[in-house]
Amino acid sequence: MNWKIPLIVALLLTSMSGATLYYRTLYYDAEKARKIAVSDREKQQVAFEQLSRQIQTVTALDRKHTKELEYDKKLITQLEWDVAANRRRLRVKATCSNVSANATSSSLDDAASARLDYTAQRNYFTLRRRIEIAEQQINGLQDYVRRVVLSHQQEAKNE
Secondary structure, eight states: TTTTHHHHHHHHHHHHHHHHHHHHHHHHHHHHHHHHHHHHHHHHHHHHHHHHHHHHHHHHHHHHHHHHHHHHHHHHHHHHHHHHSSSOOHHHHHOOSOTTTTTOOOOOOOOOOOOOOOHHHHHHHHHHHHHHHHHHOOOOOHHHHIIIIIIHHHHHHHH
């Protein structure tokens, strides 16, 4: 009977040590998973803040270029109305390559100045609007690249 008590005590200590090691391993695994989760959350928070700044920058750029485009469109429309009401003239510089340099021009004293017909005049203003739109799109894309893409690359290099 003397040998049974130390054996039982040894078995209890062994099983308690095994349980302790098992739960200790579970604890360290859980702690490791928690640290990874915290790290991932911090990275996501940084990415979210960066994305939020980019969205604010893009919104400001869009607002700026939309405002400029609206101003240019109003200016072109006003110019078109002024030309239609004869408050301004639309002048087009043109040369005729088929006319020889030695030819003399004939003129009339009461001749009116040459004008574009209505369709050509309308097309001119349509082209002006499209040029302004294209210019604002290009300026907006250049600003986007400068302020968002390049700054994002710079931030990535600094990290």
